[in-house]
Amino acid sequence: EDKVVQSPLSLVVHEGDTVTLNCSYEVTNFRSLLWYKQEKKAPTFLFMLTSSGIEKKSGRLSSILDKKELFSILNITATQTGDSAIYLCAVFDSGGSNYKLTFGKGTLLTVNP
Amino acid sequence: DSGVTQTPKHLITATGQRVTLRCSPRSGDLSVYWYQQSLDQGLQFLIQYYNGEERAKGNILERFSAQQFPDLHSELNLSSLELGDSALYFCASSPGDDGGNQPQHFGDGTRLSIL
Numbered sequence: 001e002d003k004v005v006q007s008p009l010s011l012v013v014h015e016g017d018t019v020t021l022n023c024s025y026e027v028t029n030f031r032s033l034l035w036y037k038q039e040k041k042a043p044t045f046l047f048m049l050t051s052s053g054i055e056k057k058s059g060r061l062s063s064i065l066d067k068k069e070l071f072s073i074l075n076i077t078a079t080q081t082g083d084s085a086i087y088l089c090a091v092f093d094s095g096g097s098n099y100k101l102t103f104g105k106g107t108l109l110t111v112n113p
Numbered sequence: 114d115s116g117v118t119q120t121p122k123h124l125i126t127a128t129g130q131r132v133t134l135r136c137s138p139r140s141g142d143l144s145v146y147w148y149q150q151s152l153d154q155g156l157q158f159l160i161q162y163y164n165g166e167e168r169a170k171g172n173i174l175e176r177f178s179a180q181q182f183p184d185l186h187s188e189l190n191l192s193s194l195e196l197g198d199s200a201l202y203f204c205a206s207s208p209g210d211d212g213g214n215q216p217q218h219f220g221d222g223t224r225l226s227i228l
Contacts, residue, residue: 031213031214034216034217036219041222042117042219042221042222043156043203043219044219045217045218088156090156092212092213099212100161100169100171100212101146101158101212101213103155103156104155105155
C-alpha cells in the first residue's frame with residue numbers, strides 16, 4: 001500500500017518567519033511528487049517534482065526532491081498571513097493496480113501577523 | 114480559478130438515497146479524476162476517465178459509479194447513501210491520460226451531507 005507522510009501536522013508561525021514542510025513517501029513505482037495548497041476550497045497546484053536535487057522555485061516558495069531518501073521539502077520564506085493554508089503532498093505511483101496519486105494528510109500552516 | 118467546474122456546491126440528502134455530482138474539466142483536458150476528502154481519511158482517489166474510457170480505479174465503492182460523456186464532462190453517481198459517505202467530493206482534470214506526468218487541477222468540490 002502506498003504511503004505518504006507529512007510533518008509536522010500543524011505549524012503556527014509569525015509573519016516573516018521561514019518554514020520547512022516535510023513529506024516522506026513509500027510507493028512501488030515512483031513517477032512524480034506534487035505539492036498543493038488548499039485554502040477553503042480546491043487544492044491549487046504548486047510544484048511537480050520528478051528528478052532528485054533540482055530545486056523548483058516560485059517566488060517565496062521552493063521545493064526539492066530526494067529520491068534516494070524518499071522525501072521532499074517545501075520551503076516558504078518571509079511568510080505572510082496569506083500563506084495560511086493546508087499544504088498537501090502527493091505522490092504518483094505508475095505501477096499496475098497502484099496507478100494513482102496518493103495524498104498525505106497535509107500540514108496546516110497558520111501565519112499570525 | 115482552476116477552470117474545473119463542479120455542481121452542485123452543496124448537497125444534503127438522506128440515507129438510502131442516490132445523488133449525481135457533475136464535473137466539467139478545463140478546456141482541452143481529456144482526463145477527469147474523482148476524489149473523496151473526509152476529515153479522517155484525507156484525499157482519496159476514486160476513479161479516472163480519459164476521453165470517455167475508464168483509465169484507473171482507486172478505492173471506489175461498488176455503490177459508486179462514474180462516466181465521462183462525449184463532451185468530456187463527467188458524472189459521479191452515489192447510491193444507497195450511508196452516513197459515512199458525507200464528505201467533500203473533488204473532481205480534477207489534466208490534459209492527457211498520464212496522471213503522473215502532468216499536474217491535476219482541481220474544482221471547488223461538492224460538499225455532500227447525509228442526514
